Amino acid sequence: xxxxxxxxxxxxxAVLGSAVFVVTTRNLFRxxxxxxxxxxxxxxxFVLLDAGxxxxxxxxxxxxxxxxxxxxxxxxTRGMQGMVPRNSQATAAAVxxxxxxxxxxxxxxxxxxxxxVARWPVLSLFAANxxxxxxxxxxxxxxxQVIPPVPDTxxxxxxxxxxxxxxxxxxxxxxxxxxxxxxxGAIFIxxxxxxxxxxxxxxxxxxxxxxxxxxMRRAGALPGPASLPEGAVASTSDH
Amino acid sequence: xxxxxAFVGVMLVTAALLMGVALIAASLLRPKKPSKAKLExxxxxxxxxxxxxxxxxxxxxxxxxxxxxxxxxxxxLFPIAVAFNSLSFFxxxxxxxxxxxLLIALLYAWRKGALDWE
Amino acid sequence: MNVxxxxxxxxxxxxxxxxxxxxxxSPFLADVVTMGLAAVVLCTFAALSFMGLTYVERKVVARIQxxxxxxxxxxxxxxxxxxxxxxxxxxxxxxxAAADRWVYNLAPLVIAxxxxxxxxxxxxxxxxxxxxxxxxxxxxxxxxSGSIVAIIMAGWGSNNKYALLGAFRTVAQLVGYEVxxxxxxLPVVMITGSMSLTDIITQQTTLNGNxxxxxxxxxxxxxxxFLISGIAETARSPxxxxxxxxxxxxxxxxxxxxxxxxLFFLGEYVNALAVAFVFSTFFLGGYAGPVLPPYxxxxxxxxxxxxxxxxxxxxxxxxxxxxxxNMNWKFLVPVSIVHLVVVMALxxxxxxxxxxxxxxxxxxxxxxxxxxILFTASLAILIGSLLIAARxxxxxxxxxxxxxxxxxxxxxxxxxx
Numbered sequence: 069x070x071x072x073x074x075x076x077x078x079x080x081x082a083v084l085g086s087a088v089f090v091v092t093t094r095n096l097f098r099x100x101x102x103x104x105x106x107x108x109x110x111x112x113x114f115v116l117l118d119a120g121x122x123x124x125x126x127x128x129x130x131x132x133x134x135x136x137x138x139x140x141x142x143x144x145t146r147g148m149q150g151m152v153p154r155n156s157q158a159t160a161a162a163v164x165x166x167x168x169x170x171x172x173x174x175x176x177x178x179x180x181x182x183x184x185v186a187r188w189p190v191l192s193l194f195a196a197n198x199x200x201x202x203x204x205x206x207x208x209x210x211x212x213q214v215i216p217p218v219p220d221t222x223x224x225x226x227x228x229x230x231x232x233x234x235x236x237x238x239x240x241x242x243x244x245x246x247x248x249x250x251x252x253g254a255i256f257i258x259x260x261x262x263x264x265x266x267x268x269x270x271x272x273x274x275x276x277x278x279x280x281x282x283x284m285r286r287a288g289a290l291p292g293p294a295s296l297p298e299g300a301v302a303s304t305s306d307h
Numbered sequence: 308x309x310x311x312x313a314f315v316g317v318m319l320v321t322a323a324l325l326m327g328v329a330l331i332a333a334s335l336l337r338p339k340k341p342s343k344a345k346l347e348x349x350x351x352x353x354x355x356x357x358x359x360x361x362x363x364x365x366x367x368x369x370x371x372x373x374x375x376x377x378x379x380x381x382x383x384l385f386p387i388a389v390a391f392n393s394l395s396f397f398x399x400x401x402x403x404x405x406x407x408x409l410l411i412a413l414l415y416a417w418r419k420g421a422l423d424w425e
Numbered sequence: 426m427n428v429x430x431x432x433x434x435x436x437x438x439x440x441x442x443x444x445x446x447x448x449x450x451s452p453f454l455a456d457v458v459t460m461g462l463a464a465v466v467l468c469t470f471a472a473l474s475f476m477g478l479t480y481v482e483r484k485v486v487a488r489i490q491x492x493x494x495x496x497x498x499x500x501x502x503x504x505x506x507x508x509x510x511x512x513x514x515x516x517x518x519x520x521x522a523a524a525d526r527w528v529y530n531l532a533p534l535v536i537a538x539x540x541x542x543x544x545x546x547x548x549x550x551x552x553x554x555x556x557x558x559x560x561x562x563x564x565x566x567x568x569x570s571g572s573i574v575a576i577i578m579a580g581w582g583s584n585n586k587y588a589l590l591g592a593f594r595t596v597a598q599l600v601g602y603e604v605x606x607x608x609x610x611l612p613v614v615m616i617t618g619s620m621s622l623t624d625i626i627t628q629q630t631t632l633n634g635n636x637x638x639x640x641x642x643x644x645x646x647x648x649x650x651f652l653i654s655g656i657a658e659t660a661r662s663p664x665x666x667x668x669x670x671x672x673x674x675x676x677x678x679x680x681x682x683x684x685x686x687x688l689f690f691l692g693e694y695v696n697a698l699a700v701a702f703v704f705s706t707f708f709l710g711g712y713a714g715p716v717l718p719p720y721x722x723x724x725x726x727x728x729x730x731x732x733x734x735x736x737x738x739x740x741x742x743x744x745x746x747x748x749x750x751n752m753n754w755k756f757l758v759p760v761s762i763v764h765l766v767v768v769m770a771l772x773x774x775x776x777x778x779x780x781x782x783x784x785x786x787x788x789x790x791x792x793x794x795x796x797x798i799l800f801t802a803s804l805a806i807l808i809g810s811l812l813i814a815a816r817x818x819x820x821x822x823x824x825x826x827x828x829x830x831x832x833x834x835x836x837x838x839x840x841x842x
Contacts, residue, residue, distance in 0.1 A: 132570025227390030333684030
């Protein structure tokens with residue numbers, strides 16, 4: 069048992085334990101904290117894989133930004149106040165997902181099912197020069213085979229690959245535009261309704277109710293005098 | 308396997324142990340006389356009314372979202388900065404395009420008043 | 426001379442030798458024990474400097490405010506930190522009954538732990554560094570952002586409206602000022618070609634141990650914005666609106682007392698000292714210097730930066746929360762982005778090595794000339810942006826005054842009618 073194996077088992081158990089706690093607990097804040105613990109575990113797994121850059125990026129993005137976003141979002145909806153009602157289909161869904169995932173992993177892993185991306189119309193745009201093995205099959209290394217070590221220059225290589233026309237330049241630029249779209253969407257959803265808009269909404273609502281009351285009086289359902297002079301808005305009850 | 312991060316792990320554990328020892332020492336040394344007044348939640352001397360919930364304004368969420376977006380941008384810019392000296396003009400032009408698109412996002416948010424507080 | 430210069434290295438080699446010989450049956454254990462000893466030394470250094478810094482800060486701020494500061498506990502008040510320490514250990518810990526026990530108790534521990542692990546990558550002398558991570562710069566910023574979660578834990582765990590509100594505001598401030606920090610470390614990484622802290626120092630000392638050109642000459646704008654963001658990140662004055670007694674009564678740590686509050690306090694000062702060390706490493710050349718031993722140079726530079734922190738605390742009034750956010754998102758971030766783009770363009774146009782000219786084209790200049798070009802560009806952007814901001818502020822002020830004048834005229838007309 070090498071040190072790597074021991075560390076891997078410990079960290080993997082920690083991540084799995086935190087994840088199970090996240091989905092089964094009913095206290096949302098504890099769930100968020102356990103999610104952060106799971107993210108830490110994943111950063112530890114990246115360290116075991118010699119990918120220090122991604123471990124630190126994981127801490128910076130997931131723990132430093134996304135966890136805070138999730139906690140803020142939950143607090144916006146007052147979800148922290150009460151406990152969450154239990155979904156009765158949760159267990160069946162979890163078992164189904166686990167089985168499907170295991171089957172997919174088997175197919176694309178040891179059984180080496182691959183997709184030849186170069187022959188698909190849209191996907192081939194993004195995988196112009198990669199071999200079909202790289203995009204469909206998970207590199208499942210048989211035990212005992214030596215994996216080439218991560219080179220010392222992996223950070224610079226990753227940087228170069230991001231701006232290389234033959235590699236990841238297109239996704240890199242698309243991320244910028246995606247960021248624009250996300251920000252525009254969020255700002256639109258969270259916009260302050262201007263007072264004119266608020267008054268407009270109320271006026272529309274009032275007119276609709278007046279029309280309904282009018283129609284019901286004409287049909288005889290409601291007592292009271294029938295028509296009102298044009299242009300006047302009936303005084304409706306407050307909501 | 309690299310051993311760079313081993314020291315980080317050792318440092319985390321050591322800091323946890325040292326601070327834990329300090330806390331335990333403090334808990335042994337200090338007096339423990341809880342009284343009803345001391346156990347109450349603090350609200351400038353008055354009694355609390357209602358649940359602990361504050362009016363959570365949406366500006367907090369928008370600020371956190373803008374931070375996430377700039378964080379992701381910085382994550383992608385760091386490896387590019389490390390490889391900067393070997394990049395061609397074309398590559399640097401693309402990086403500048405990336406940054407300018409994000410600047411446009413920031414200016415849009417500014418114009419729409421999403422960056423105003425209160 | 427050599428003994429004094431390499432004192433730290435000699436001591437650490439000596440201790441490592443002893444440990445290796447004790448644990449010669451298992452090199453793995455020897456490594457672990459050595460690392461453990463180094464970690465203990467670093468943590469103790471941080472904790473002791475925390476105690477000294479509280480005293481120094483109170484004295485310096487007092488002198489700026491034309492008073493004396495602590496002078497009762499021992500000669501010149503030198504035993505004041507000891508008195509404070511004894512107080513922290515023996516104060517009663519009033520935990521509110523409604524608090525969430527685990528979260529409430531873990532939060533100060535997490536903040537202190539994160540503040541201390543920043544010291545694992547700081548180089549104190551050539552060869553004396555906890556671990557020379559090749560993502561050192563990134564690591565420091567990530568640790569800073571990881572401690573933000575602990576603040577939410579503290580605020581929520583206290584089960585107190587004001588603590589929760591203070592926690593949200595603190596997180597909004599810390600999270601906002603991370604962006605200029607990230608954007609302004611990028612030029613330093615670009616010119617070094619590596620994220621490792623020792624490489625950054627080596628890049629600034631290219632002339633045989635004498636300081637080459639510290640990066641503050643290359644990028645004064647980056648240094649200034651990084652300093653401002655660093656002060657805001659550690660929530661020191663003038664950005665300490667979250668601890669203002671008259672506004673939010675100590676913010677997210679209102680329900681903490683005794684040792685737990687001391688851990689929050691320790692986290693703040695250790696963070697501030699870490700920012701001072703990091704700033705000296707990135708922009709001032711770290712441990713490089715002509716005559717004195719390297720660790721003395723590093724301590725002097727960090728002390729100078731920390732003195733600037735204390736100077737600002739004693740001089741500037743507290744900033745308002747909307748002013749703080751406006752300054753961040755509407756001034757610091759756009760200026761940093763513009764500066765980054767300009768630096769990228771200039772660094773590709775004016776390169777310093779013939780190999781680069783051959784590979785990618787550009788004009789060959791010496792490092793000195795490149796430094797001068799980048800310096801003028803930085804200053805131009807800084808002065809230009811300040812002028813634009815000043816003009817905008819003036820326009821807004823004139824508009825407000827015009828509106829006020831109009832209202833006054835209307836009031837007079839209405840009153841006399």
